[in-house]
Amino acid sequence: MFYRKTVYWRTTVEPIKFSIIVPAHNEEKEISKCLESIKAAAAPYGEQAEIIVVLNRCTDRTEEIALAYGCTTIKNDDRNLAKIRNAGARAARGEILVTIDADTVMSSFMLAAAEKLLATGLFIGGGVTGKFDRMSIGITASVAALSVPIMLKYGLISIGIFWCRKADFDAIGGFNEGMLLAEDCDFARRLALYGLRNQKLFGTIPFAMTTSSRKFDQYGDWLLIKRPEIIAAFLKENDQKLADQLYYDFEN
Structure with missing residues (x-):
């Protein structure tokens, strides 16, 4: 009598230090600069x-x-940045997650700074500060016009590039998939509150990014002064028409 022996192969995914998640919708003009900066860091x-890279x-x-x-590369066709970023996070093997937009360049010290801050045990994660690749009086005024109401609603937070341990990202449920706009501000606030409950701080890495001014190039530097409905949409969080215009259908 012959017996069939079934062999079960156990596969494990080896953890690594960093997973950097880049959402991208038709970014052939911008993404090389972003990826070059990540490679350097x-x-x-x-x-x-x-x-x-989450292809949208x-x-x-x-x-x-x-x-x-x-x-x-993975694909996600949702018109929802929270879902796009979360899809990247689900595929990640890294102990530390970092999210960056495809039209943004990170500074060469960004990843090392995030690792150092997390290693202290004092920080839950955080964001960064940086600059646009082009500045003007109109852009400065537009940024200020949006920043004040955002700060009043979400608190004093930094966004741009997020960094935190994957375990903490998962613990707060990642990005809120019920939001079409300001999901980054909401994520920062929830991460900060989760940190406080665990006696940790929400950190900020200064001068850690340069981001594209391309939306101002296309719509005008005084965009948020001339169109206050955009600010209202960010506070409302679920204006599909404006979300499509600014993000999901935006073509450089």
Whole structure:
């Protein structure tokens, strides 16, 4: 009599230090600069850093460029940045998650600074401060016009690039998928509150990014002064029409 022996193979995914998540909708003009900056910041970590590009309804060369840089690519077709970022987080192997937009460049010290702050045990994670690649009086006024009501609603927070341990990201449920706008501000507030409950601070890494002024280039530097309905939409959080215009259908 012969017996069939069934062998069960156990596969494990080896953890790494960093997973950097980049949402991207038709970003062939911008994403190379973003990925170059991540590669430079991640150079000291070697194979301990991965870049996950979440392709969102891309019809250009974004995927080709991402693969050329050795990135992991996944697809998500939702018109919802929270869902797009969360899809990247689910695929992540890193102990530390970092989120950055495809039109943003991180400073060379950004990842090392995040690791150092988290290693102290004093910080739950946080955001960064930075600058636009072009400034003007109109852009400054527009940013101020949005920043004040956002600060009054969500508190004194920093956004731009987020960094935290994946365990803490999962503990607060990631980004709020019920929001179409200001999901980053909401995430920062919830992460900060979770940190307080665990006797940890929400940190800010200064001068850690440069982001594109392309929306001001297209719509005008005084955009948020001339169109206060955009500020109202951010506070409302679920204006699909404006969300599509500013993010999900925006073409550079």
